[in-house]
Amino acid sequence: MESMHYESPATVAEAVRLLSDAPPGSARVLAGGTDLLVQMRIGRIDPALIVDVKRIPETRGVAVRDGALVIGASLETMTLRRAPDLEKNFPGLAEAAALIGSDQIQGRASLGGNLCNASPAADTVPALIVLGAQAEIAGPEGTRRVPVAEFVTGPGSTVLGRGEFLVSLHVPLPAPRSADAYLRLIPRTEMDIAVVGSAVSVTLDAGGTCTAARVVLGAVAPTAIEVPEAAAALIGSTLDDAALGRAGQAATAACNPINDMRGTVEYRRKVAAVLTRRAAAKAAERAAGRN
């Protein structure tokens, strides 16, 4: 029942100062709050300082800069989804972003928050990783870039050090004849947490042969996991059924899931293959339709 302090700095430097000055573990960064406030309400966390980063211009907005889409870490997904060409360039990321919560939640929830919450089941994290996205982090030593693939270190933990916070996400614009897709399994159609998630990106040559691919699974291990064996099964193929099947098998083999009330280990392994196969086929279809 300690009192809680709220700050809403307007600059990156001020936010870094506030976070650096707070005793270790006592400060939390607030973007949309759709995870943070829930965790506070159920008593899981009891921060002494809340640093709201939504007034900092660098965490807002979405724009193309230097060959990449730069997404402010606190930008709400509803606004992100309306960004020009998001769905055209990154259909998989767009569908992952659209899956987070209800319309009301979408008005607050951000990709930055989804990443920093570090849930194994986060929908946008696999979608960001297959696109080779980078996280820009501000801290006492200045800014640094970390691949999103390396950002989450375990359930609820990240590479963010003391005084650091996530400023933006940088997603390289796709090569020609490339596309991505994200699928998740939930028992309902909305308002749920992934039992399994699978993101796939592919690049095709003019003949329809896959020249590059990435496959990342969510909710089947302590963090989102990249499955190079599944990507290898796709690369060099025309993404025929046999190749998709092999990619699915690789996904099953890579799973390290838990049994819980949302799904059994066996169920998650099976569904990882199904979703990977379907996501790869969907990405391939999208890529083939592009020049």
Next chain:
Amino acid sequence: MSDERKYRWVGTRPIRHDGVDKVTGRANFGADFSLPGMLHGKVLRSPHAHARIVSIDVAPALALEGVKVAITGADMPDIASEMGTAGEGQVDYAEVSRNVMAREKALYDGHPVAAVAATTSEIAEEALSRIVVEYEVLPHVLTVDEAMAPGAPILHDHLRTAGLDPVPDEPTNVAQRIEIGRGDLAAGFAEADEIVEHEFTTQMVHQGYIEPHAVVARSGEDDQSVVWCCTQGPFTVRAMCAKLLGLDVSKIKVIPSEIGGGFGGKTTVYVEPLAVLLSRKAGRPVKIVMSRQEVFRGSGPASGTRIRVKLGAKADGRLTAAEAWLAYEAGAFKGSPVVAGAMCMFAPYAVENVKIEGYDVVVNKPKVNAYRAPGAPPAAFAAESALDELARKLGMDPVELRLVNAVKEGSQAIYGPKFRAIGMVETLQAAREHPHLKAKLGPNQGRGIATGFWFNAGMQSSASVSLNEDGTATVVSGCPDIGGSRTSLALMAAEELGIDVQKVRPVVADTETIGYNDATGGSRVTFATGMAVIESARDVVRQLRERAASIWGVELEQVEWNDGQALPINGADEGELEPLSIGTLARRAARTGGPISASTSLTARGAGPSFATHICDVEVDPETGVVQVVRYTAIQDAGKAVHPGYVEGQYQGGAAQGIGWALNEEYVYDEKGVLQNPGFLDYRMPVASDLPMIDTVIVEVPNPTHPYGVRGVGETPIIPPLAAVANAVRDATGVRFGDLPMSPPTVLARLDAR
């Protein structure tokens, strides 16, 4: 009865009187109420499924600044066993008392063991963490199988199995055995050409009302307590608070707020008596608002069940025998709705040889409470799934099989009485003629049908109709409006008075403003309270005719009431008399005899049962086990639909809840008996995108005992969906699912094992 009657208002679809305030967020619900000087109450709940309470020390909590009072089981009066009414069922007040606050033992995860009131809710929360409870954890039982097993841990040392002769003098978890039936079962099965036998289980589910229980209680020096709360039964809350605290009923006044859903779950008390006791001790108002987690852990869900069904039929489909065995979880105290389940399961069918055996079993889970047609959905799931298998064995269309056996007027119901006019056959015929039944199915799709029956309740109601001085009217009842009943009552008053329904103001009153009303439940308000409104309105019309007669100097018989005005008839119309409108008569009331109003109190009898037939199409993803309902049609007899829009809403809402029960909803406990999913994330009710638009057909076979032919409609629609979905999944996959819910992992495991 008035089959030919033409209605002006009944059967129309006006916007509900309370609608605008609700959709704009202005309506006041349970948690919206506050008083000056109010304290905030919080309840400490057992973290154990079954534990002896060795000691409770509230002193550390009371030492915290801002904490004003704390109570435990020791502060609750010990009251004798006494049965009372709650919703449609009976409860023992002594057990209600022990459910709202544990005594020697905590009997489930979430069972209250202490409560505090403090100046802020944060301080109250902190106070809870300072209460020291020493528990001796005991072994627990969670299912009927565990609870009925020899040597099972016993919840109540004094409990004996009622319904056995002689009653064995051994502690047990089986509170009651019941048996109903008729005919010669063995002969019936011997006569059968085909026999099916199946076993089913369903899990504990929650009503899932959006509004958590909330109460403010204020107690004065005069020993009176006023209770503001969200409830289906303000008079039930009054009775229970009085009984539990050893007070006269007149010492408690209950003012019901708007209610954000109940479905039977708000027909008893949880935090209300605690708030009253805390407020009486503190001398200040006390507010308690349950959290969602508390609602799941500590309110009254519906029973998990195990049911076995055996059916025999001739080759032409005629049922020769029906046998069932049902065991229902009661939760921590006796009183599951197994009796209703047993009475309902074969009620739609005229079968002569029947035996149904039912068991009411206590387990270390929350005490169950009413949930929409309490007891019937699991029983009908079993019966209607077995019938589906029987139809397959016989090679018969499932609608035809049901038509061959359907009860009709004059059929002797398995549970006793002879049916008067009923609509079972009519709903089946409507299903047979519906385009849904003929529509083509796509790949991985299947279709199922199932029927449902519910008794409907009458019970006690009071209502008044007052004419205002400008010719508008006020209708007062004591039944909280959970399904549009306010506007339905206004429609009936408008019909009788002959005025626009928007000129009728329907009001839900407190317990001191209107005569006694049983709770809103049992699908009874539009039927029973509606009768009280109609009687009152007719009394007002008689008074209006009397006033007109006296103004005109004619006899009462020479005045007709038509379309909101008095008309001279029977010779009086030969003169120069101009019609007198309701407005004119209202304005002149002071000089013609005073205010015009009437009130009626009654026990409504003859609530006609309502039958339904549902058609469900599903698509099953064979690789993930996800079942998607792609088309759904709910067909049901309403007798007479007073407000067809609300009737359709009841059909759709019941279907949605039944689909949730079938597919994903369940209480999940860990091995220690602790509830794992006390929230809407992992307690998966369907969301809007999970369901197709649910199509409805209102069948109208008038109920002969109601002036307009009305039947209750609220409960029947939750009964058929469980089997309708399961039968559709069977059709799509070839696999019979006897265990609910059919969640994706369960479905995939069974499909892969094919």
